[in-house]
Amino acid sequence: MTKTRTKPAKAPYHHGDLRKALLEAAEQELTEKGIEAFSLRGVAKRAGVSHAAPAHHFKDTSALLTALAALAAERFYTAMKDRQAQATPDPHAQFIASGLGYIDFALANPGLFKLMFGSERPDSDDPELVRHATNGFMVLVKDVADMTARNPLEHDDGRLDVAAAWSIVHGIANLLVAGRGFVLKPLLDRDRDATLERLIDRATPPSFRQRQRK
Amino acid sequence: MTKTRTKPAKAPYHHGDLRKALLEAAEQELTEKGIEAFSLRGVAKRAGVSHAAPAHHFKDTSALLTALAALAAERFYTAMKDRQAQATPDPHAQFIASGLGYIDFALANPGLFKLMFGSERPDSDDPELVRHATNGFMVLVKDVADMTARNPLEHDDGRLDVAAAWSIVHGIANLLVAGRGFVLKPLLDRDRDATLERLIDRATPPSFRQRQRK
DNA sequence: AGATCAATTTTTACGATGTCAAGATTGCGG
């Protein structure tokens, strides 16, 4: 036999699974302190280890934040998919739903959202991070593809459709997270999803609207 | 006589005008290192003074960044106005022009832009900062007002128009500054302004389009 | 089982940072 122990899957040495614990502690630290006051020693303290312990699991702070960003990107993807799962299957509804999921995630996890899009500390070339980020991007691309009935990345109008959709959703998310949502505040308080839907709809590909009309 | 000396306007004691020099040094530091690696001691070094000198002009780093953000907001405002000045005076052209100015500024000053919208280090309640930021916001509000022929802040549809316009422009700016502009890259390289115009136009108030059509 | 070895963690140390307190410098008003 090899080594099928009592422990769950692959229980490392002293701690249990320090790598995982560090990532959880890092998310806490990020949520409470924000990216700009994020401290590696603070993370170590939360995880109950010495300040130099993280070094054996993450080369440096940047590496830890990169791994955390990859995790965030994965959850970001599922936030969109979840929203889509509970929506009508027609292309337009799916388009709106992924946008709502995008904004959902940003509002529920402002720290992670800023880490992904507003920080230069994670290594944006990291393959794992790129993989998950691309997945999220592809959700949007597929939405547009389903509405326009062709691959948007293969012609200029399509690229414009994608850029418009991404921009407006990203803009809303950013403004809300940055505390500049005052214009929308009253409307959102009355009916959040309806207002966001009306906003996102402005980025619906014009070609789709025409197609619908005839 | 009072004190009309040889020096330009109001030459303080030792340095000349350290406050101003610090702000200029801070902008340099911000541009070169980015907000996340910004260092007060680095600023002092650039200005050629000791590391504790800034304390007499700015309570702490946050105060310095607040003053810098206020300066940035002022320039941001003029970037929009400048663009508008060299555009056709009709409402729609003015609307597009301010959006182009918005994005112009972000691309030309990514550091300042991130300081204004992506950092929590400046004190967002500072009266001077609020004043300049509001001026910028009001440009957009006026654009929408001119197109819809009423005050957008006084009814829901108007607020939505403003939010849509701000969101898409802000989203484009953010994505480009964050290095996620790859979808647009080829189009922008071919004709920057035309591409951005087509994008921004998607946030043109629907009521204006109707009005134009009849 | 016991010894060895490598993976993991802690301890210690160094340079850099922001901020505070004390001292030194300098120009202005009497």
Add this chain to the structure above:
DNA sequence: CCGCAATCTTGACATCGTAAAAATTGATCT
């Protein structure tokens, strides 16, 4: 010309990220 307050420097302290050296512990081999 003298004092004084504004300005700047020096020195100190706590905190931070990171590297190297010691210590601990689990796994593997015989």
